[in-house]
Amino acid sequence: MEDEALGKPPQARSAKIQVSHLDFYYGSVQALYNVSLAVPQNQITALIGPSGCGKSTFLRTLNRMSETVRHTSVEGEILLDGENIFSVDLVALRRRVGMVFQRPNPFPKTVFDNVAYGLRVNGGTRGAALADAVEASLRRAALWDEIKDKLHKSAYALSGGQQQRLCIARALAVNPEVLLLDEPCSALDPISTAKIEELMFTLQENCTLVIVTHSMQQAARVSSHTGFFLLGRLLEFNETNILFKRPGRKETEDYITGRFG
Amino acid sequence: MQYRNARRKLVNVLMLSATGICALVTVAILIAILAYLAWNGWHYLTWTFLTQLPAPVGQAGGGMGNAVVGTGKLLLIAALTGIPVGLIGGVYLAEFGGKAVGFAVRYAADLLNGVPSIVMGIFIYTVVVLPMGHFSTLAGGLALGVMLIPIVVRSTEDFMRAVPSTLLEGALALGVSRWKGVATVILPAAARGVATGILLSLARVAGETAPLLFTSFNNQYWSQGWMQPIASLPMMIYLYAISPYKNWQQEAWAAGFILLALVLLVNIGAHIILSRRQSVQRG
Numbered sequence: 001m002e003d004e005a006l007g008k009p010p011q012a013r014s015a016k017i018q019v020s021h022l023d024f025y026y027g028s029v030q031a032l033y034n035v036s037l038a039v040p041q042n043q044i045t046a047l048i049g050p051s052g053c054g055k056s057t058f059l060r061t062l063n064r065m066s067e068t069v070r071h072t073s074v075e076g077e078i079l080l081d082g083e084n085i086f087s088v089d090l091v092a093l094r095r096r097v098g099m100v101f102q103r104p105n106p107f108p109k110t111v112f113d114n115v116a117y118g119l120r121v122n123g124g125t126r127g128a129a130l131a132d133a134v135e136a137s138l139r140r141a142a143l144w145d146e147i148k149d150k151l152h153k154s155a156y157a158l159s160g161g162q163q164q165r166l167c168i169a170r171a172l173a174v175n176p177e178v179l180l181l182d183e184p185c186s187a188l189d190p191i192s193t194a195k196i197e198e199l200m201f202t203l204q205e206n207c208t209l210v211i212v213t214h215s216m217q218q219a220a221r222v223s224s225h226t227g228f229f230l231l232g233r234l235l236e237f238n239e240t241n242i243l244f245k246r247p248g249r250k251e252t253e254d255y256i257t258g259r260f261g
Numbered sequence: 262m263q264y265r266n267a268r269r270k271l272v273n274v275l276m277l278s279a280t281g282i283c284a285l286v287t288v289a290i291l292i293a294i295l296a297y298l299a300w301n302g303w304h305y306l307t308w309t310f311l312t313q314l315p316a317p318v319g320q321a322g323g324g325m326g327n328a329v330v331g332t333g334k335l336l337l338i339a340a341l342t343g344i345p346v347g348l349i350g351g352v353y354l355a356e357f358g359g360k361a362v363g364f365a366v367r368y369a370a371d372l373l374n375g376v377p378s379i380v381m382g383i384f385i386y387t388v389v390v391l392p393m394g395h396f397s398t399l400a401g402g403l404a405l406g407v408m409l410i411p412i413v414v415r416s417t418e419d420f421m422r423a424v425p426s427t428l429l430e431g432a433l434a435l436g437v438s439r440w441k442g443v444a445t446v447i448l449p450a451a452a453r454g455v456a457t458g459i460l461l462s463l464a465r466v467a468g469e470t471a472p473l474l475f476t477s478f479n480n481q482y483w484s485q486g487w488m489q490p491i492a493s494l495p496m497m498i499y500l501y502a503i504s505p506y507k508n509w510q511q512e513a514w515a516a517g518f519i520l521l522a523l524v525l526l527v528n529i530g531a532h533i534i535l536s537r538r539q540s541v542q543r544g
Contacts, residue, residue, distance in 0.1 A: 065434060070359075094436035101434075105427040108450045118435040121445060167431065174435060 016041040016178060016208040017062060022076035024057055024066065031057045035076070035234045037227060039178075044200055044209045046219035046240065049229030050255065055212045058229065059180050062210065063097040064090060080178070091122065098176035102183040104163035106155035106170070111147055114155050114166055118174040133173060141169035142199050161192025168199065172207075179203065181211040185218065197222050216256050220244050228252045295521065302515030310515060315481060318506055325516050327483050328497040331398070332520075334484060335477060335493055336463055338402020343409025344459055350410070351417025351455075356429075356443045367418075374411035379471035381408055386475035396490040401477025405466045412465060416458025420451040457531040464527040468520055470495035494520045 015038035024032035032054045039045050047055040060066040061074060064085065078085045085093055095118075106114050115134045119125040125133060134151075138144040143165045147158065155166055164184060171179060181200075185193040200209055200222050213219050219226050220240060227237040228251075236243060236252045247253040309324050316323025350370075354363055385404040390396055424447050432442035448455070478490040479500060494516050501513035 063434065065430065068430065068433060091436040091438065094434055099434035101427060101430060103427060105425070105431045107428055107431065107446050117432070117445075118437070121432075121435070121437050121441060170431070171435070 014041045015039060016081065017210075018077075018079040018082075019062075020077045020079075022058070022061065022074065022078065024054070024061060024075075025073045026069070027071045031232050032061075033233045037234055037237055039208060039210055040225060041208050042204050042206075043224040044204055044211060044222050046223035046226045047210065047212045047229060048214075048216060048219050048226060048255070051214075053229040054232040055227075055229040056182055058234075059182055059210060059212050060099075062178070062180055063094050063099055065094075065099060095122065095174045096176055097178040097180060098171035098174065099180045100164070100167050100171055100182065100184045103187050104160055104167050106158075106163050106166050109155060110152050111155050111158070111166060112151040115169050115173050117170060122174070137169040137173040138166075140172050140203070141165045142195065142202075143169055159192070161188050161195060164188060164192065164196060165199065168196070172203075176207065178208045178210065181209065183212055183214060186214060193218070216244075228255065230255070295518075298514055298518040298521060301511060302513075302518045305512055305515035306518065310512070311519070314483065315512075318509070321508070325492075325494070325497055325512065325519075327480065328492040328494045328516065329519070331477070331480070331484060331491040331493040332467060332495075334398055334487075334491060335402045335405055335473070336467055338399060338487075339405035339409055339466060340459075340463060341406070342403060343406035343462075344413055347410045347413025347462075348417055348455070348459070350414040352421060352443065352448065354414065354418040355421035356439070356447065367415075370411040370414045373407075374415070377471070378408060378469050379474070382472035382475045385472065390476060393488070396476060396478035398477055398484060398487045398489065398491040401473045401491065401493070404472035404476045405469060408466050408469065408472065409462050412462035413459055416462065417451075417455050420454030420458060421447055423454065424450045453534050453537070457535045460527050460531040460534075464524045464531075467524060467527075468495055470499050 017037075017039040019035060019037045019039075022032055022035040023030065035054075035058060047059065049055045057066060062078065062085075066072055066074070074086075080088075080093070080096065085097075107117060109117070112134055115137050116125075116130055119130060119133055135144060138147070143162060146162060147166075150157065155163060158166060164187075168179075168184075185196055188196070197218065200211070203209060211219075211223065223240045225238065226240045226243045228235050228243065228247075228249075230251055236247065236249050238248065243252065244256060247256060307324075309322065311324060311329055312326040313322070313324035314327055315325065350366070354366055358366060382404055385400050385407065389400040389403055393400070428446050428450060429439075429442050432446045433439065437445070473493055473496050477493060477496075479496045480490045480492045484491045498513045498516045498520070501509040501516065504510065504513075
């Protein structure tokens with residue numbers, strides 16, 4: 001016990017998610033090699049790296065979405081608040097660890113029904129409580145003022161940026177402790193991107209965020225910690241300003257200065 | 262050079278005309294059938310014809326009301342038996358079927374779809390009519406229902422697959438179990454398409470005659486219950502058309518027109534439903 005408290009760097013003690021020696025396989029192809037990482041609580045952690053480096057695969061193991069692909073296997077340990085995520089109930093895990101995808105994927109329902117979906121299906125929340133929860137989630141996603149008159153219109157009537165924030169609101173509605181974002185801005189214009197980045201800043205007060213991004217500027221702008229993945233390995237993980245200013249490895253430096261990738 | 266250009270242009274014109282002519286033939290056949298049926302049967306198309314029992318040979322008047330009701334009852338049984346099996350089977354194929362099992366079920370459905378309808382009639386004759394000892398509405402409906410299954414399975418699967426998998430991912434990421442996600446997101450998103458497929462399959466089996474020959478057979482009177490033989494439009498057409506009586510032959514034309522009109526209406530309705538779905542998604 002004492003060793004643990006003394007032996008770990010400061011940020012590890014407030015780690016929301018602790019990943020140790022994670023290997024991941026698609027069939028017989030290994031996609032992640034011995035990844036260990038501590039995601040700090042109530043902060044934004046960015047994962048960068050060239051395409052196919054395993055950063056999205058890693059993100060999807062954190063809420064076990066990786067299991068939706070057949071014939072995958074995983075070794076190692078992921079602790080959420082000290083609890084092994086592979087031994088907790090899948091539904092409970094995914095309510096605690098929400099996810100936003102690369103392309104906005106609102107359901108073909110109304111704006112209201114999209115946000116209410118998670119509460120209705122799993123919680124049975126109804127009536128005024130449901131309406132309040134929907135409004136609160138849309139406010140947290142900084143979307144309420146723009147669409148409060150369109151609550152009962154199809155979600156497809158919204159712009160791409162609004163749809164993505166709707167998906168964030170949908171994830172927030174079930175009050176997740178962690179929010180995983182898989183390249184959430186790659187399909188959006190710069191103004192919508194700025195709005196989502198701003199939103200991430202406010203969300204970290206109540207939520208731990210992990211974002212996979214292809215944009216190094218985005219990682220530098222929003223995150224407190226950054227991990228650099230290459231060929232399935234986590235090559236470097238550090239505070240963002242250190243990683244970008246004084247990268248510890250040649251490969252990291254080459255990548256962030258645009259020499260490859 | 263000039264010769265080759267001229268040749269190329271000629272081939273182009275010939276091929277374009279060939280495609281145009283073949284397309285025209287397709288449309289022309291449909292119009293010809295409709296016109297011919299209408300021309301031969303139109304003066305029998307009265308309310309009486311749709312609601313009255315057939316008149317005895319030689320007497321004027323009478324109708325095919327029993328056959329209209331009979332076709333409706335047969336389709337009802339077919340729908341009640343075939344649609345649930347086809348629908349749930351299609352959902353399974355689209356969302357839960359593994360590679361090997363999916364392949365086997367899909368292949369079986371395609372083979373079942375290719376089974377000649379008269380063989381389907383003989384099959385139901387053996388398993389339903391023989392044990393019961395007589396023809397019945399139930400047997401006819403079951404024969405049509407079995408024919409519905411493969412059509413509904415495949416159309417349901419196709420429309421469910423057309424829903425982007427990212428929607429299911431979105432539901433799963435909210436901590437929803439797979440079947441709940443399929444039932445509350447994928448199926449509603451595909452609902453109009455699935456409903457269209459079901460309507461079209463009903464229209465397709467409504468005109469089947471061969472499976473009814475050995476199952477529901479025919480009845481000159483109003484239906485005497487689900488366990489008794491029953492009249493149907495296709496059987497009526499068959500029997501009237503080969504009869505030696507002039508007015509019966511003409512009534513067969515009229516019945517054919519009604520049947521075709523019914524199928525066309527369902528088709529058009531189905532396509533309207535489908536196009537409305539697309540406008541909602543774009544809206």
